[in-house]
Amino acid sequence: MNFPLFTHSTSLRLLLALLLCHEAMASEGFEIGVAKHEITPAEPVPMWGYGARHDALSDGVLDPLFATALVIHAGGSKLAVVGLDLGRSPTERSLETIRRQILAEAGIQHTLIAGSHTHHGPVLELSDDECRSEVDLRNAGQAQLS
Numbered sequence: 001m002n003f004p005l006f007t008h009s010t011s012l013r014l015l016l017a018l019l020l021c022h023e024a025m026a027s028e029g030f031e032i033g034v035a036k037h038e039i040t041p042a043e044p045v046p047m048w049g050y051g052a053r054h055d056a057l058s059d060g061v062l063d064p065l066f067a068t069a070l071v072i073h074a075g076g077s078k079l080a081v082v083g084l085d086l087g088r089s090p091t092e093r094s095l096e097t098i099r100r101q102i103l104a105e106a107g108i109q110h111t112l113i114a115g116s117h118t119h120h121g122p123v124l125e126l127s128d129d130e131c132r133s134e135v136d137l138r139n140a141g142q143a144q145l146s
Contacts, residue, residue, distance in 0.1 A: 031073040039085065040064045041122050048087035049119030058122070065121055071108060078108040086115040090124055 044057035065085035072079045080102065090098065095113060102108045115121075 029074070033071045033073075034069065035071075036066050036068045038064050039067050045122040047119075048121050048123045063120070065118075071106075077110065078106070079110040080106075080108045080112070082111065082113045084113065084115045085118055086121040086124065087118060088115040088124070089113050094124070 040061055041058070044059065046055055047053050047058050067085070068083045070081045072081075089095065090113070098113065099111050102111055
């Protein structure tokens, strides 16, 4: 099931607020933009969520995963609100890197990045070394049970 970044009632409230503030926004140069970009991994990856998956890789794509962004430019500042079809947002360390890149490439000073908490997305920040260590530990545990 795909959940939108905002519910319909939230979107209507936002639209109403924007219409009511139109005069003030027009005088200050208020702009809004939206974008949606597919982020579905091209290769099989470990899946986030259920522990019973262990190290099983994804097997095909039922629904694509997206990053959806709303950017507001007002009063000389830019804010991006980004929703990710992922189990969670990236770690703080990764977010710092992402925010630096967004600032450098798009001039967006403020960002709010959140995951939708889907259990149908990839594991984040799983390096080859971490994956190998996890598999080695599991194999060692299974060997001890034998």
